[in-house]
Structure formats: C-alpha cells, structure tokens
Amino acid sequence: MRPSESPETSNVSRREAIRRAALLAGAALSPEWLGMVGRAQSAAAKTYLAAAQGATLAAAVDRIIPRTDTPGAADVGVAAFIDRLYGDFMTPAEQQLLTQGLQEIETAAKTAHGSGFSTLSATQQDAVLRTIATAQQDRDPGSFALIRSATILGYFTSEQVGRNVLHYDPVPGAYNGCVPIDQVGRRSWTT
Amino acid sequence: MTRGPVSFHSMFIQGAGTAERTYDAIVVGSGISGGWAAKELTEKGLRTLVLERGRDVKHPDYPTAMMESWQFAGRARLSRADLAKQEKQDRTGYTTHPASAHWFVNDVENPYSEVQRFDWMRGYHVGGRSLLWGRQSYRWSDLDFEANARDGVAVDWPIRYADIAPWYDYAERFAGISGSRDGLPQLPDGQFLPPMEMNCLERQVKERVAKAFGGRAMIIGRAANLTQPHNGRGGCQYRNRCIRGCPYGAYFSSNAATLPAAYATGRLTLRPFSIVTGVIYDPRTRKASGVRILDAETNQTSEYFARVIFLCASAIASTFILLNSVSDRFPSGLGNDSGELGHNLMDHHFKVGAGGVSDDFGGQFYKGQRPNGIYIPRFRNLDAKSRQKDYIRGFGYQGSASRDNWARGIKELSAFGAELKADLIAPGPWRFGIGSWGECLPYRENRMFLNEKVRDKWGMPTVTFDCGWKTNELNMRKDMMNSAAEMLETAGLKNVTPFDDGSAPGLCIHEMGTARMGRDPKTSVLNGWNQVHTAPNVFVTDGACMTSASCVNPSLTYMALTARACDHAVSEINKRNL
Numbered sequence: 001m002r003p004s005e006s007p008e009t010s011n012v013s014r015r016e017a018i019r020r021a022a023l024l025a026g027a028a029l030s031p032e033w034l035g036m037v038g039r040a041q042s043a044a045a046k047t048y049l050a051a052a053q054g055a056t057l058a059a060a061v062d063r064i065i066p067r068t069d070t071p072g073a074a075d076v077g078v079a080a081f082i083d084r085l086y087g088d089f090m091t092p093a094e095q096q097l098l099t100q101g102l103q104e105i106e107t108a109a110k111t112a113h114g115s116g117f118s119t120l121s122a123t124q125q126d127a128v129l130r131t132i133a134t135a136q137q138d139r140d141p142g143s144f145a146l147i148r149s150a151t152i153l154g155y156f157t158s159e160q161v162g163r164n165v166l167h168y169d170p171v172p173g174a175y176n177g178c179v180p181i182d183q184v185g186r187r188s189w190t191t
Numbered sequence: 192m193t194r195g196p197v198s199f200h201s202m203f204i205q206g207a208g209t210a211e212r213t214y215d216a217i218v219v220g221s222g223i224s225g226g227w228a229a230k231e232l233t234e235k236g237l238r239t240l241v242l243e244r245g246r247d248v249k250h251p252d253y254p255t256a257m258m259e260s261w262q263f264a265g266r267a268r269l270s271r272a273d274l275a276k277q278e279k280q281d282r283t284g285y286t287t288h289p290a291s292a293h294w295f296v297n298d299v300e301n302p303y304s305e306v307q308r309f310d311w312m313r314g315y316h317v318g319g320r321s322l323l324w325g326r327q328s329y330r331w332s333d334l335d336f337e338a339n340a341r342d343g344v345a346v347d348w349p350i351r352y353a354d355i356a357p358w359y360d361y362a363e364r365f366a367g368i369s370g371s372r373d374g375l376p377q378l379p380d381g382q383f384l385p386p387m388e389m390n391c392l393e394r395q396v397k398e399r400v401a402k403a404f405g406g407r408a409m410i411i412g413r414a415a416n417l418t419q420p421h422n423g424r425g426g427c428q429y430r431n432r433c434i435r436g437c438p439y440g441a442y443f444s445s446n447a448a449t450l451p452a453a454y455a456t457g458r459l460t461l462r463p464f465s466i467v468t469g470v471i472y473d474p475r476t477r478k479a480s481g482v483r484i485l486d487a488e489t490n491q492t493s494e495y496f497a498r499v500i501f502l503c504a505s506a507i508a509s510t511f512i513l514l515n516s517v518s519d520r521f522p523s524g525l526g527n528d529s530g531e532l533g534h535n536l537m538d539h540h541f542k543v544g545a546g547g548v549s550d551d552f553g554g555q556f557y558k559g560q561r562p563n564g565i566y567i568p569r570f571r572n573l574d575a576k577s578r579q580k581d582y583i584r585g586f587g588y589q590g591s592a593s594r595d596n597w598a599r600g601i602k603e604l605s606a607f608g609a610e611l612k613a614d615l616i617a618p619g620p621w622r623f624g625i626g627s628w629g630e631c632l633p634y635r636e637n638r639m640f641l642n643e644k645v646r647d648k649w650g651m652p653t654v655t656f657d658c659g660w661k662t663n664e665l666n667m668r669k670d671m672m673n674s675a676a677e678m679l680e681t682a683g684l685k686n687v688t689p690f691d692d693g694s695a696p697g698l699c700i701h702e703m704g705t706a707r708m709g710r711d712p713k714t715s716v717l718n719g720w721n722q723v724h725t726a727p728n729v730f731v732t733d734g735a736c737m738t739s740a741s742c743v744n745p746s747l748t749y750m751a752l753t754a755r756a757c758d759h760a761v762s763e764i765n766k767r768n769l
Contacts, residue, residue, distance in 0.1 A: 065611070088265065137604060152598075152615065157267070170257075172429040172558060172560065179555065188596040
C-alpha cells in the first residue's frame with residue numbers, strides 16, 4: 001500500500017502534515033532565518049577575492065559551464081558563490097590553490113595571447129583552460145580541478161538549476177523504484 | 192483547546208523544597224531510550240522527571256527541514272569558523288553538513304581524550320540522537336544472545352530472545368517499523384508496516400545473489416520510517432532528509448513519538464539544560480535516592496529525588512555518571528563492585544564493502560528519494576557449514592542502487608564545456624554499493640574512563656577512550672570486503688571496486704557495553720532487568736547495558752529493553768520491592 005493510498009486516517013494525517021509543513025514554512029520566516037538570508041545577501045555584496053582575480057574566475061567558470069539552452073555558470077552566480085566559498089569556507093590550502101589557479105590562468109593567457117584571460121574570445125579561453133587542464137592531469141590536488149569542481153558544485157546546487165534545470169520534486173510523497181525514464185524525464189532529481 | 196507539550200522546567204524548580212523536587216521516577220536523557228522510559232513510566236502512572244543536558248527541541252521545529260541546497264551559503268560545507276568548533280564531530284564526513292551540524296555538539300565546549308582514536312558523535316538536545324539515527328531496525332536473535340556463552344567470550348547474556356520478543360512486538364507496534372517478513376532465523380520477523388520498494392537494479396541483484404549463493408537473502412531495509420500514517424504521525428514523503436528532523440513525524444524520534452505520548456499523560460516534566468553529575472546513593476536503604484544536576488545555563492547545582500532512576504544518557508554518558516557517583520560504599524563508581532564499569536566498550540566496525548556499475552536499466556529511473564536501502568543479513572558462522580576458520584561472529588551489509596547524479600562530474604578532472612553540462616544534467620549509470628557492519632567482541636581492555644585533568648565548559652571531568660579493533664575484527668574485515676566484491680561480480684555488475692576505508696571505534700555511533708548486563712554481580716554491572724546489581728532502583732537501558740554487540744543495529748533493542756525494564760520497575764514498585 002502506498003502512503004498516499006492508505007486508510008481512513010490518511011486524510012487527517014495528510015492535512016496535519018500539510019499544516020505542520022505550512023507551520024514550518026512560517027517558522028522558516030522567523031527572524032533567525034531572515035538573519036540567515038540577510039547574511040547571505042550582504043555576503044554576496046561583499047567580495048573576498050581581488051577584483052582582477054574575480055574577473056578571471058567569472059570568465060573561467062562561464063567556460064566550464066557555458067550558457068546553452070540551459071543557463072550557464074554566470075547566469076546562476078557561480079563566481080559569487082566561489083568567492084564566498086573562498087572567503088568563509090575553504091581551507092587555507094584550498095584558498096591558496098584557488099588563487100594560484102587563477103594566477104596560472106592569467107599567466108597562460110598572457111603567454112599565449114598577450115592579454116588578460118577575461119578579454120579573450122570564448123575559443124581562446126577554452127584553449128587556455130584546455131592547456132592548463134591537460135598540463136595538470138597528474139597533479140593532485142590540481143588548481144584547475146578545484147576551480148572545476150567548485151563550479152560544478154555551485155552550478156548544480158544553485159536555485160535556478162535546482163528548480164528549473166534538474167527535476168525539482170521537494171515532496172515526492174511516494175517512492176516508485178522502477179519507472180520508464182521517459183515518464184519522469186531524463187534529468188536527475190534535485191536533492 | 193489544543194493540548195500542547197507543557198514543560199515546567201526552571202519555572203519553580205529552582206530553590207524549591209525537597210517535596211517539589213521529588214518525583215516517582217527520574218529519567219536521565221531524552222534520546223531513544225530516555226524517550227521510551229518517559230513514555231512507559233508516565234503511562235504506567237508515575238510522575239516522571241526527564242533531565243536532558245541540552246536545549247529543548249519541540250516537534251516539528253526543525254530549522255533546516257525545508258531548506259534547499261541553495262539556502263546554505265556554503266551549500267554542502269560548514270564555514271571554517273563553524274567547523275573549528277566541531278572538528279571531532281566532523282569525522283564522519285556527513286554529520287557536519289550545514290543541514291545537520293546544529294544537532295551535533297560543540298567539541299570545544301565538550302572535549303574528550305583518546306589514547307586510541309575514538310570518534311564520539313553526540314547530540315545534546317531534547318531527542319538526542321533519536322533525531323539523527325539511521326533508523327535501521329532489526330531484532331537480535333538467539334544467535335546473538337547465546338553468542339558469548341557459546342564462544343566462551345566475556346560473560347553470558349542474562350536474557351534470551353524469548354525474554355525480549357514480546358517487547359520487540361510492543362516497541363515495533365508503537366514506533367512503526369516498515370519491512371518485509373522474510374522468515375530468517377538470524378533476523379526474526381516483527382510487527383511490520385508495509386515494506387518499502389526495491390528499485391530495478393536492486394531487484395535484479397537480489398535474484399542473482401539468491402541464485403548464485405544458495406538462497407542468500409537480500410531484503411529491503413527494515414526502517415523506522417512510516418510507509419503509512421501510524422499512531423497520529425504522517426507517512427514518509429520520500430524526501431530522504433530525515434537527519435534534519437521530519438516535520439511529518441514520519442520516522443521514529445523521541446520528539447515526534449515517545450515524548451508527545453508521555454506529555455499526553457500529564458505526568459511528564461521535562462527539564463532541559465540539566466547536566467546530571469551523579470546519582471545520590473543512600474547507604475541506609477542501599478538504593479539511590481536521586482540525582483545531582485548542574486544547570487547548563489546558570490551553573491547552579493541542585494538535587495532531584497525519586498523512587499526509581501533510569502539512566503538513558505547513552506552508553507558513554509550513563510557510564511560516566513555512574514563512574515562520577517562516588518561514595519563510601521562505591522569508591523570507584525556506583526554499582527562498580529565488579530570493576531567492569533567503563534570496560535567492554537564496543538561499536539560496530541564498518542566502512543568496508545564494494546561498489547560497481549550496471550549496464551542495464553538505462554531506460555529506467557525511480558521517483559522519490561527513499562530513506563532506506565537494502566540489507567543482506569548475516570550469512571557467516573550461522574552453522575557448521577558457514578563456519579569461518581579465522582574469526583567468530585559475523586556481519587551484514589547495507590546498501591542501495593541508484594543512478595549517479597551530477598556529482599559524478601566532480602570525479603573527472605579535466606572535462607568542461609557545454610557537453611559536460613548536458614551530460615551531468617541527465618542521470619548517469621546505475622551504481623550498486625554495499626557496505627558491511629561487523630560485530631565487535633567485548634574486550635575488557637577496550638574502555639572509557641574519567642579524566643579529571645581535562646575539564647569541560649562546566650568544570651566537569653571528561654572522558655578518555657582507549658579502544659581498538661583486534662584480530663577477530665580485522666580478519667572479519669577481509670571477508671567483509673571480499674564477499675562484497677564476490678557478490679557484486681557474480682550479480683553481473685561491472686568495474687566492481689572493493690574498499691576498506693578503515694573505521695575507528697565510535698564512528699558507527701553504536702557505542703555499547705560499558706555497564707554490561709550479566710548473571711553474576713562479580714562480573715557485570717546490571718542484572719537481567721537492567722538494574723544495577725547493587726542499587727536495584729537504578730536502571731541503565733541504553734547501549735551501556737549490552738553484553739555483546741551483534742552485527743545488527745542496536746536501537747530497536749534499546750527500545751524493547753527499556754520498555755521491558757520499565758514494566759519490571761513498576762511491577763517491583765507495586766510489590767513494594769522498590
């Protein structure tokens with residue numbers, strides 16, 4: 001028997017569950033939660049990387065996940081997320097690796113094209129990143145791998161991607177362990 | 192009128208007279224065992240005081256329960272500043288996720304010491320670790336209760352399966368355990384709600400394992416997650432965010448299940464921020480008369496009195512309280528004539544198993560996030576045929592199949608661009624992974640003891656651990672890994688990768704055995720009813736009481752033992768024996 005099809009108590013319990021969920025949504029608007037949002041917003045306004053580093057980062061993440069028929073990294077604020085990650089969340093070793101990686105991208109751009117990475121064409125940027133990625137293939141931890149993984153994380157855990165690109169179903173209500181994929185769509189679930 | 196939980200804490204208790212500080216029963220701790228003790232004792236008519244060292248948490252106020260990944264500034268990460276307060280709690284790799292870190296203690300305020308590494312994960316708040324547990328709920332069998340006697344290890348359990356079976360029934364009916372009836376002697380069936388469903392790949396592996404290994408069972412996990420509304424609590428919504436607290440009350444926790452039942456009697460008083468520092472022993476009556484507490488907010492000390500005292504503070508904390516309860520009669524800790532208090536510390540050893548991918552079911556997916564997996568019950572050392580040469584006891588596997596999501600992209604090191612993005616939006620290959628949970632033997636030298644030198648935020652002594660795996664566990668681990676790989680390969684999975692990531696004691700969060708039950712007061716702390724042999728109105732019904740560790744998850748057994756001990760306590764009170 002499915003939870004949604006269960007006996008006479010189900011209506012009452014579902015209503016109660018919804019009431020509690022609504023209550024919780026209300027609770028989620030408590031000053032504590034608003035404070036959290038406030039912090040996130042003010043932190044987004046603040047930046048931790050230097051302006052030049054930020055420009056390199058913004059250009060790089062948008063080539064790692066470019067806009068197609070779905071949003072790109074720039075569309076969903078990945079650079080700002082990584083900046084925040086750098087400011088408050090990364091270990092000192094990761095911080096160092098990130099800034100070193102941004103420096104490596106700049107140096108490679110100047111060497112190959114004589115100008116800053118963010119001023120290059122998309123094709124030139126891709127070539128620079130590919131050169132770095134190839135050169136670092138056996139490096140652990142590699143600075144490009146860090147920038148790349150932070151970009152993937154920031155992109156796929158962003159609100160826009162979570163709600164509109166992946167399959168958003170926050171309260172599934174049931175589990176079906178084996179369904180034809182075309183019935184649900186060829187997109188991973190937002191988790 | 193709505194009937195809400197009423198807590199009288201700290202309103203009139205401070206400075207009140209002895210009469211106001213006297214109850215029929217005191218329960219120390221509000222986790223799985225404490226919640227059950229509160230429910231049973233109040234329902235049997237006892238005015239009961241529950242003392243919880245941490246803050247109150249009222250169902251359904253779980254702050255992160257409805258938050259999405261993008262609402263956490265560091266997404267899956269805790270900030271450096273916050274992580275610095277939870278360095279030891281971080282050792283699991285999952286507890287300090289920002290969605291759940293607030294349920295785990297501040298290690299700076301609550302330090303402990305390690306002669307050998309011990310990962311002590313604690314939740315100091317009302318509900319304790321009942322809010323955080325893995326919810327896997329299995330009965331022990333006589334394979335477990337007879338194990339020590341059969342192997343000549345440690346001491347014999349004073350009970351057998353027949354003693355606890357009706358209490359498993361009772362606990363399951365209230366808690367709500369979903370599962371299938373499988374007819375396995377080593378994993379007795381219970382009073383189950385409908386089972387959760389296996390997914391496509393799990394069904395295939397189940398059939399192939401059974402066929403290749405002489406009927407070896409793979410079952411859906413038996414979980415304290417409700418597959419239908421139950422006792423006024425809602426059914427599972429398949430969000431798989433249980434560790435945050437469930438606003439639907441769809442898994443068993445003290446907050447959603449036992450404490451509301453206890454409040455409903457009108458006989459429960461819950462006092463948060465109450466650190467119990469010791470049990471008061473009365474040499475005249477040869478019983479305990481009450482407990483001493485330290486108010487975690489005000490640092491004031493006070494005493495509370497009762498006819499029976501249930502220590503349900505967790506294996507380590509309950510034993511700590513007994514060790515710290517020193518009197519002329521008990522110079523090394525209350526009930527410690529045997530000298531076993533703090534010894535025979537156990538946990539399950541795990542983080543060993545195998546994983547592989549499947550080429551099948553590319554056209555299939557699943558809907559919903561199931562908060563449960565599959566279980567492969569113990570198949571070693573059940574009988575002469577399955578006897579192993581180099582270790583005794585056994586292990587089970589938990590696992591699941593799923594399709595990889597975008598996170599698989601992080602493991603690649605260099606690909607980027609439009610193609611990568613498109614690829615990562617779609618579900619990846621099906622993957623099947625199993626990890627093994629192994630039994631650990633009770634060794635006297637594996638222990639915890641008081642550390643008077645290192646003090647916590649409140650000036651209390653702390654705990655030092657000295658506990659490690661030995662040959663039996665290490666030999667077993669080889670089989671745990673190899674058997675996992677063998678099963679997955681035989682089941683047709685590809686790129687099967689065995690792993691043994693190692694696990695220090697404690698990491699499994701199944702601490703057991705520091706005040707074991709036994710038949711003889713000379714070699715055990717508790718009798719067959721969880722009573723301290725030499726202070727019979729003190730009951731210990733959490734993991735401390737366990738005489739051996741089995742390989743299955745222990746919480747359901749704490750529920751059953753607690754309900755059974757409460758029944759005994761009230762019966763003894765009525766007979767004027769307590």
